[in-house]
Amino acid sequence: MTDERTVLSVEGLKKYFPIRRGILRRLVGNVKAVDDVSFKIAHGETLSLVGESGCGKTTTSRCILRAIRPTAGAIRFRTDQQRNVDVAGLSRTELRPLRRQMQMIFQDPFSSLNPRMTISDIIGEPLLVNGVGDLAERRKRVAELLDLVQLPLAYMNRYPHAFSGGQRQRIGIARALALNPALIVADEPVSALDVSVQAQIINLLLELQERLGLSYLFVAHDLSVVKHVSHRVAVMYVGRIVEMAPTEALYRTPRHPYTEALLSAVPVPDPRKRAKRIVLAGQVADPSRVPPGCAFHPRCRYAVERCRAEIPQLQPVEGGGSVACHRAGELALAGVAADG
Numbered sequence: 497m498t499d500e501r502t503v504l505s506v507e508g509l510k511k512y513f514p515i516r517r518g519i520l521r522r523l524v525g526n527v528k529a530v531d532d533v534s535f536k537i538a539h540g541e542t543l544s545l546v547g548e549s550g551c552g553k554t555t556t557s558r559c560i561l562r563a564i565r566p567t568a569g570a571i572r573f574r575t576d577q578q579r580n581v582d583v584a585g586l587s588r589t590e591l592r593p594l595r596r597q598m599q600m601i602f603q604d605p606f607s608s609l610n611p612r613m614t615i616s617d618i619i620g621e622p623l624l625v626n627g628v629g630d631l632a633e634r635r636k637r638v639a640e641l642l643d644l645v646q647l648p649l650a651y652m653n654r655y656p657h658a659f660s661g662g663q664r665q666r667i668g669i670a671r672a673l674a675l676n677p678a679l680i681v682a683d684e685p686v687s688a689l690d691v692s693v694q695a696q697i698i699n700l701l702l703e704l705q706e707r708l709g710l711s712y713l714f715v716a717h718d719l720s721v722v723k724h725v726s727h728r729v730a731v732m733y734v735g736r737i738v739e740m741a742p743t744e745a746l747y748r749t750p751r752h753p754y755t756e757a758l759l760s761a762v763p764v765p766d767p768r769k770r771a772k773r774i775v776l777a778g779q780v781a782d783p784s785r786v787p788p789g790c791a792f793h794p795r796c797r798y799a800v801e802r803c804r805a806e807i808p809q810l811q812p813v814e815g816g817g818s819v820a821c822h823r824a825g826e827l828a829l830a831g832v833a834a835d836g
Contacts (some may be wrong), residue, residue: 498561502574503678503711504537504560509569509584511555515784517581529555529564531735534810537679540705542712544722544743546758547732548780553715556732557681559584560713562591562597576678596626599672603684604822609656614666615642615650622674641670645700662693669700673708683715698725701782723747731755734781734791739812741817748831751819753796756829764832772830788820798823 509706510533512526530552537543545553559566561584571583576597583594599622602608609618619641621632639649645666656664659700665685672680680703686694702725704710716722722729723743730740739752750756757774776795781787790808793799800823808820821827 500537501582502536503539503541503587504713505570505572505580506556506560507534507570507572508557509533509556509571510567511552511559511564512541524763525570527786528735528786529783530788533569533732533737535730535737535740536712536715537539539678539711540709542705542714542725543729544714544726544729544733545717546716546722546729548717549730550783552735552783553732555712557683557715558725559601561681562586563598573679583836596622596675597677598679598681599675599677601665601668601672601680601685604688605661605668608654608668609664611656614653614655618656618667619670619674622671626675626788627640628675637674637734638670641673644673644704645670660693661689664695665689665693665697666700670706673704676708676709678714679711681715684717684749685714686721687718688718694721701725719747719758723762725809731758734783734786735818738792738821739817739819740810741813741815741819745815745817746831749815750831751813751817751824751827752821753798753829754792754798754825756809757786759832760830762832790820798827 498699509530511530512528515525515527516522516524516530517524533556535543545556547553558564560571563737566584569584570582573583573594574580575594608621616635616638619638623634623637638652642649647663647666651731659667685699689697698721707713714722714725726743728740728742729746730737731752733754739750741754745793746755750759757776760772760774778795781791787794789804789806792805796803802822806822810818812818812822813824
């Protein structure tokens with residue numbers, strides 16, 4: 497990945513939430529929601545962040561968009577003027593012009609739309625807030641966006657309650673595209689939809705990416721969806737990336753035991769190819785009391801003494817990926833076909 501093609505570069509990102517107790521609200525610890533996360537996204541690429549609930553993937557995405565301020569680390573975004581800007585250190589005023597270039601698609605397509613506004617007003621609101629065009633120009637742009645997400649122009653003056661979940665998500669996508677962003681953060685964009693509708697929205701996102709050259713950070717927990725939309729996949733566990741690889745390589749030959757366990761739950765149509773389901777013991781580690789060594793070791797069937805004492809670092813492996821596991825070079829883990 498060349499620097500010229502890199503849209504987003506995240507380096508050593510951390511987000512700690514303080515734990516305070518007592519009358520004096522003394523600091524007694526931190527919830528390490530995101531702990532030293534690094535990755536890059538190229539122009540026209542989709543990187544998916546996957547993992548169980550509470551692993552820190554949504555917090556990571558919110559830090560990137562500066563919905564919350566990170567504790568440490570750099571978030572370098574390439575602007576439309578081809579400048580690399582560290583979003584993490586900008587003030588609210590400095591962030592404002594960058595908001596146009598980074599947009600979000602939300603998980604719930606109903607709660608993210610104002611029920612008192614028409615579809616025309618919802619999609620046109622980013623244009624109005626940023627002072628783009630007059631009323632006639634904004635309505636023309638809304639019409640273009642509706643056509644882009646394959647919705648009839650007759651829907652412009654209707655309200656969100658009149659639409660199905662899939663149609664509402666298309667409206668949310670149109671709103672995200674209103675200002676021609678370079679980066680879209682999609683936070684579980686299809687998890688609230690029926691399976692048949694999920695496929696339609698995924699296909700729409702892929703079509704828009706090819707047509708507009710968009711870059712996606714796709715946050716999800718369903719690996720059966722992720723494999724159809726991603727160029728690369730990053731697996732998170734308790735605030736850290738434990739494995740990152742091109743999609744096909746990760747699905748066929750996972751290098752981390754946690755990735756293997758997640759892949760064992762992916763449905764495969766052919767019964768002869770189904771892997772035995774790996775049921776992990778215990779619960780996801782508490783990010784305010786992360787176990788010593790590898791955070792996954794209390795649930796890992798391959799753990800050895802080194803895993804309990806030493807934190808593994810991301811190391812490059814064959815196939816263009818990286819993994820944080822002391823035993824990655826000696827384990828032969830089961831995967832699934834990326835097109836299965």
